[in-house]
Amino acid sequence: MPFLKPSGVTLTVNSSFSSSSKTRSSRLLPLPLSLVAIAGFLVACRTEPADKEGLIVASTDSRGVPESSFDSQSFNNVIGIAGGAGGAAAGPGSVGGKYGGRLRSLGYQGGGRPGLYGMSADGAGGEVYGELDLRGFxxxxxxxxxxFAVDVDTAGYSNVRRILRDGGLPPVxxxxxxxxxxxxxxxxxxxxxxxxxxxxxxxxxxxxxxxxxxxxxxxxxxxxPQGYRQSANLVFLLDVSGSMSSADKLPLLKQSLHMLCQNLNGRDSVAIVVYAGAAGLVLPATSCANSDAILAALSRLQAGGSTAGAAGIQLAYAQAREHFIPGGINRVILATDGDFNVGISNRDELIKMIQKEAESGVSLTALGFGTGNLKDATLEQLADKGNGNYAYIDSISEARKVLVEELGATLETVAKxxxxxxxxxxxxxxxxxxxxxxxxxxxxxxxxxxxxxxxxxxxxxxxxxxxxxxxxxxxxxxxxxxxxxxxxxxxxxxxxxxxxxxxxxxxxxxxxxxxxxxxxxxxxxxxxxxxATDDLRFAAAVAWFAEELRSSNPDPEVFATLRLLAASSLGEDSGGWRAGFLEMVDMAQGAAQRKLEEAEARVEEAESADAPSIQQNMHCTRPEVASDLLGLK
Known part of the structure; x- marks a missing residue:
């Protein structure tokens, strides 16, 4: 392979797969040697010999250390930004940086992609996410x-997976x-x-x-190990309001808790509290030795009514305190689509109550369910203040991961x-x-x-x-x-x-x-x-993936590149979760490609309607950037 330099290689990727009538020109996609050597060659890539124009020769920086042959300026040109390292270094609010410098696109609610799943900024309806203050260097x-404080929540991953599976791109x-x-x-x-x-x-x-x-x-x-954890006093606080009727909400919730109960033992107890118009105790604290009674109570649950979460939470904590286990696990498990807007007069008081209960030894785990009404920001905040964790359950396999495979991590705290x-x-x-x-x-x-x-x-x-x-x-x-x-x-x-x-x-x-x-x-x-280790390479690929999803115009070619890195670092992956990440990357690449093609089509439509020349008047080289400037979203 004479074209390989010791520290890197440049591949020329033929990007002519767009369905637009205007074929996109080939782009230089510089890749670190590590990605190429450990993942082989892209099937659809055309490699260039060493004497071809565009191969970047290693240089030496001011410290006398050989630099990678990877050229950030060329790579940034590929992914649609300018300025190389300088662009990346731009502070918040600048337009020159992509990672570590840019904030969300201006003029959008909820993180840059309007209308997705009825998302709103004020929480009046649809899905609501807490605003992130994206920081630079x-x-x-x-x-x-x-x-910073540690974070063991995993809801962000499974929720993004759900959105990608539905064919969309997630809000920033x-x-x-x-x-x-x-x-x-x-x-x-x-x-x-x-x-x-x-x-x-x-x-x-x-x-x-x-x-x-x-x-x-x-x-x-x-x-x-399961037999060595502390005894558990669990209270299920379940939303059975009308908004929970769809298959990905209450029915999935019942299946999930059924699996959890089958992995508890006679030293554990479960109580069930519901809220739907009026809070109620469905099942008082019951030993898991009598699992039939617990499972029967779960099976009888039906969705209907409006949501009044505050009273339900008060009753759930009262049950937890009544059966408190000194030195044991005392936890309320809240399961909902996150809608607490009906029946709550003071959100701050609710947060204070959860904090006070956490200080007394009763923690809170939040499980999110469903599409279209998810109040992600509320669930995350409640779990944070309740000294617990927040997971989003999008499938029965995710329920098994959170409530069975990682049961000890979900229930038992080893450091606070x-x-x-x-x-x-x-x-x-x-x-x-x-x-x-x-x-x-x-x-x-x-x-x-x-x-x-x-x-x-x-x-x-x-x-x-x-x-x-x-x-x-x-x-x-x-x-x-x-x-x-x-x-x-x-x-x-x-x-x-x-x-x-x-x-x-x-x-x-x-x-x-x-x-x-x-x-x-x-x-x-x-x-x-x-x-590097499989862990570092895989973590780098996941972070790269998240950064690209956060950009206003995710690039399908970047997803293809980072997929190589992830595929080379799956490790043992006994649960198949890392392999599942590759499927997510493929879904994101497809969604980004569709968005790009739609933008190109809209630009062509504007041009055919005698819109000003984008190339000449706006100096744009990428159609999706032009569509941003024209407001063609």
Missing amino acids: IPTQADPRRT DAVRLEEMLNYFRYQDAPEQGSDPFGVTIELADCPWNPVHRLARVGISSQAI DVKIQVTFDPTRILAHRLLGYENRMLAHADFEDDKKDAGEIGAGHGVTALFELVPVGVEMPGLEDREDDPDAAQGHFEGPGMMRVDLRYKRPAGGDESSLLTSFHAEDTGSVMMT
Whole structure:
């Protein structure tokens, strides 16, 4: 293969598959060598010999380190942005950056794709998602630290899967990158000493910009075998209102809880509370040794009436307190499409009640169901304040994953108020950004404040965080010297290595005791993505996928590229979840291609109607960008 350079290769992809009457010209799609070497060649790709124009020769940066042959400028041209690393470095609100710099498209509600599933910004109807504050790169000299709470929710992934399966593209705010990452399990280090979890740190070049580095911080807790977990006092709080009548709501909910009950034991108890017009106790606390009674009560549930969630929650917590197990698992499991708008007069009071109950030892797990009415933002907030987790159930297989395979993680907490603070060496890292966790960010001072609520980790849970790092010596024009936190400049780095990871947490039965601190250091050994672990490569592909979904015009060619990386890093994948991710990428690629073709058709229609010349007057080289400017969505 004489055309392969030691550090990379450029492929020419023939993109003439558009159904538009105007055939799209071929584009240069530069790929890191790692993607090509480990995944083979794209079936529909045409490789070019080494002496062909467009092959990029490796160079040396200002540090004397060989750069990847991957050319970010050319790649950014392919995916429709300009400016290379400088564009990516642009701050929030700029139009030059795609990842790490751009915010959602202006002029849209709910994250950039109007009308999808009746989505509204004010929650008056349809699906509602909490707005994400998408952040850019932070200059390390101005602020060397990132501080955030852990997140073990997985709803963002399965909800995006549901939207893609329906043929659409998700709203930007529905794509919570950290939940996409944490949906999967990684082979991270086991717990060390007295700590309830272990920490893994690994680095390699960043696949979408290989002059940058990508660092993965993985936290894992040990799963507890079914026979060894604590006894559970569970209260099912179930929405049986009229909005829950469709097959993907109450019928799926009943199947899901049926599976859960079959995996409980005689030391556990279940109570069932419903709310639909008026709250009611369907089944008082019943030992799971009498599972027939529990299953019979579930089978009798029917949907009908309006939603009055507040009273139902009060009754559910009263049941949990009445049968409280000291030192055991005491949890309310709320299952709904998330609509609490009927019968609730004060949302703040509801949140305060859930927080107070969590402080007393009764936590809350939220399970979302259904399409078209999902109040995702409400469910996420309730689970966060209730010291629990939020999962979206889109299928019986997802129910099995959450309520059977990961039952211990769903029910039993091993560490609470878990906070992470990562500090980078400003003499080696010019800028950094945390991928995802937008609604989990903390002020740096909160890291040592034991009164500040954070996230919980369950038995067997894993938490992964990715950081995109810009090494000193890599140019980033336009990087602003800004601080996100008043105490940002007070941070300083203490080695060894080039980054330090500090974790604070409390033991679940420790009350208000001071948090425990554990620290880890990492050095960058210059590893490349081709030789990185399956976990780092797969996590990089998932993050890349989420970033592309968040862009205003997802590019089908980018999905094809990142699919190579994911396909090469499936690992053991005993549950088939990573293989399922490939199917999601295929669905996203198809949806993006349809959107692109529709935009091209609309541009042609505008041109044929004597619209101003897009190429000449707007200097646009991509039809979908032109359609944005013309308002042809």
